[in-house]
Amino acid sequence: MLTRRAALMGAAGIAALPILAKATNAEEIMDTSMAAPVDLSSLKRIKRKLVRPPMVHEHEQVAPAEPRVVEFEMQIVEKEMEVDNGAYLQAMTFNGSVPGPLMVVHEGDYVELTLFNSPDNLMQHNIDFHAATGALGGGSLTLVNPGEKTTLRFKATRPGTFVYHCAPGGPMIPWHVVSGMAGAIMVLPRDGLHDHEGKPVRYDRVYYIGENDFYIPKTEDGDYMRFEDVAESYPDTLEVMNGLIPSHVVFNGKVGALTGDNALTAYQGEKVLFVHSQANRDTRPHLIGGHGDLVWERGKFNNPPERDLETWFIAGGSAGAALYEFLQPGVYAYVNHNLIEAVNLGATAHVVVQGDWNNDLMEQVQAPTEYNAAYEGKTALP
Incomplete structure (x- = not known):
């Protein structure tokens, strides 16, 4: 039955109806049924429970000798989220969070993901792993309707940090991505990370920061619009998206x-x-007040890390990694250094560090005090 929401989507000019009816999209579903089977019965299987970012699930930094099949489960959830005071997004999410959870495996492991599309959802969804090889990163093997599930397995053949996102085909791809359907996977080298000299590197903590650009429409009066569901939000959201100016840029x-x-x-x-x-x-x-001691800007651990960076670059459609040893206590601001986006649009995080101040690294030699402007500081004036 063609619902009101489906009619609305059709009226918006979407070529392939992404609601309930089966569509051969995801840039066409692949048939791999004739491929030779692979026997992985000798490999150990482990299950990892995904956690909400910025936290990361339990994992080893150095892998055991033999590759493993690492099993994950992830639920697709469509829901309204408050992005800022009075600004609501009809979000599409992996596991209910934006970004989706960070997955961690090791080079040579097999990632086996069971993807559930909740029966309460309206849209078809899938997952495209930038870390995977073939079939649009798995996108053309994982397209699921509401109430369906699918399982995909791929071999993690190269180490690094990689984006994953929903890519159901055509105009659905950018809409689903900017509505929250993106996350990352980290494929560690089997012997862990290494610095620029090839020496082993370990981290004490890992945080996952997913940056999103949102496009929330406004009324003629300048108030943010709010919608009944994700389908109803599409036409107005598309108009804002095509202007390429986000309403929010957030972590x-x-x-x-x-x-x-x-x-x-x-x-x-x-x-x-x-x-x-x-x-x-x-x-x-x-990182205001800190640096990137070791930075894999493009996120690929086979490449030597850059050192001592003040700001690093993450290309759209990618993930990077930066390691820093905190030397001073206090509050550090981790920002997108387009400061308009950091301060005005929301792309700011804080890191609160406990410890003892080291005056050798920085010292306030004199606290602020008044001075006689007629006699002091003349050299500082133009």
């Missing part, structure tokens, strides 16, 4: 998601690995 789904009570934490002397993804636009992370 982990909303303004303030990683500040205040939700700020990241660390201790002085700890090495923290920041994994940062942006599935749609370029970005430039910067």
Whole structure:
């Protein structure tokens, strides 16, 4: 039966109706039934439970000798999310969070994901892993209607950080991505990370920061529009999307998601690995008061890391990683260093570091005090 929502989507000019009816999209479903089977029965299987970003599920930094089949389960959830005060997004999500959870495996492991499309959803969905080989990253093998599930397995053949996102085909792809359907996977080398000299590197904590650009429409009066469901939001959202000017640029789904009570934490002397993804636009992370000791800008661990960076670049559709040892206590701001996007649109996180201040690294020689402007500071004036 053609519902009101389906009629609305059709009226918006969508070529392939993405609701309930089976569509041969995802740039055409592949038939791999004739391929020779692969016997992985000798490999150990482990199950990993995904956790909500910025946290990352339990994992080893150095892998055991033999590859494993790493099993994950992920639920697709369509829901309304408050991005900022009075600004609501009809979001499409992996596991109910924006970004989707970070998955961690090792080079040579097999990733086996069971993907559930909730029967309460309206849309078809799938998953495209930039870490995978063939079939549009798995997108053409995982297209599921509401109430369906599918299981995909792929071999993690190269180490690094990689984006995954929904890519159901045609105009659905950008809409689903900027509505929240993106995450990342980290494929560690089997012997762990290494620095620029090939020496082993370990991290004490890892945080996953997913950056999103949102396009929430406004009324003629300048108020943010709110919609009954994701389908109803499409026509007005598309108009804003095509203008290429986001209403919000945020970390982990909303303004303030990683500040205040939700700020990241660390201790002085700890090495923290920041994994940062942006599935749609370029970005430039910067840690105010700190640096990137070792930075894999393009996220690929076979390449030597850059050193001592002040700001690093994450290309749209990719994920990168930066390691920093915190040397001073205090509050650090982790921002997109397009400062308009950081301050005005929301792309800011805080890291609260506990420890003892080191005056050798920085010291306030004199606290602010008044001075006689007629006699002092003349050399500072034009």
